[in-house]
Amino acid sequence: MPGVQADKKQPPAAPSRPAPSVHVRGLRAFYGRAERVKGIDLDLPANEVTAIIGPSGCGKSTMIRCINRLHEEIAGARSEGRVLLDSVNIYDPAVDVIAVRRAIGMVFQRPNPFPAMSIFDNVAAGPRLSGVRRERLRQRVQDALESAGLWHEVHDRLSQPALALSGGQQQRLCIARALAVEPEVILMDEPCSALDPTATLRIEELLDDLKSRVTIAIVTHNMQQAARVADRTAFLLDGELIEVGPTQEIFTTPRDRRTEDYVTGKFG
Ligand SMILES: Nc1ncnc2c1ncn2[C@@H]1O[C@H](COP(=O)(O)OP(=O)(O)O)[C@@H](O)[C@H]1O
Ligand SMILES: [Mg+2]
DSSP: OTTTSTTOOOOOOOTTSOOOOEEEEEEEEEETTEEEEEEEEEEEOTTOEEEEEOOTTSSHHHHHHHHTTOGGGSTTEEEEEEEEETTEETTSTTSOHHHHHHHEEEEOSSOOOOTTSBHHHHHHHHHHHTTOOHHHHHHHHHHHHHHTTOHHHHTTOTTSBGGGSOHHHHHHHHHHHHHTTOOSEEEEESTTTTSOHHHHHHHHHHHHHHTTTSEEEEEOSOHHHHHHHOSEEEEEETTEEEEEEEHHHHHHSOSSHHHHHHHTTSOO
16 A cells, blocks of 8 residues: 555556455444444455445445545544555554545445536546646546546546536546546445446446456445456345355355345345
């Protein structure tokens, strides 16, 4: 995680460098006194897509917000436990939380481009903050938009308002915005739930390309989507991790009865 240990400056990562793995250990999360994530151990293997499924309210969003330290921004919210990025605990007091969020990007349920900004400025915002110079900025923006599968649709109107884009394009813009700071891990919280099937497919196709560069976790309530995109799937229920394994196994031969009941639609 470049920049996280302030004293160890590393050269920029080569594109072929494997992404880190993430190891969640003994994670508990609270809102006030209510414990909503109850001691989760979960690995996100490097360069894989891990889907997180489970009924509404089971703690999926809360858990992934803990993976890039966004949970603690909510008033009255706190967490316990460790989240290791390779071997660095992102909750170590010596770790810079801004560097954590640069290394571990997030895409939310509803596309949320910066409303007053152009397409270009949305993607450039992060790199500008981290000091990327003007002469390199344009290329960085183009690379991110290409990786997000949006460049061909917007290259001739980069100065138009981001909100002029369709919902699906806005979500890919948000993915480009996340990619522009060159994260190592991307967390996606139901990124397609506000999109139509065509726009959803575009995002699903992207994940396959992106995982050669980043480690991905995607929360989804759509089990077909998990089956299509995820190498591994984790099933959460009432703040606990019930089962995690290769996606195929979770859907066809789960070990836990509760997983089976959920994936076969007995409750939801
Ligand atoms: N900001 C919050 N304040 C208090 N409780 C919250 C907050 N956000 C979520 N919760 C509660 O935490 C539990 C888990 O919510 P969440 O992580 O959003 O679940 P999921 O993403 O699986 O639907 C729910 O009981 C929800 O009501
Ligand atoms: Mg949620």
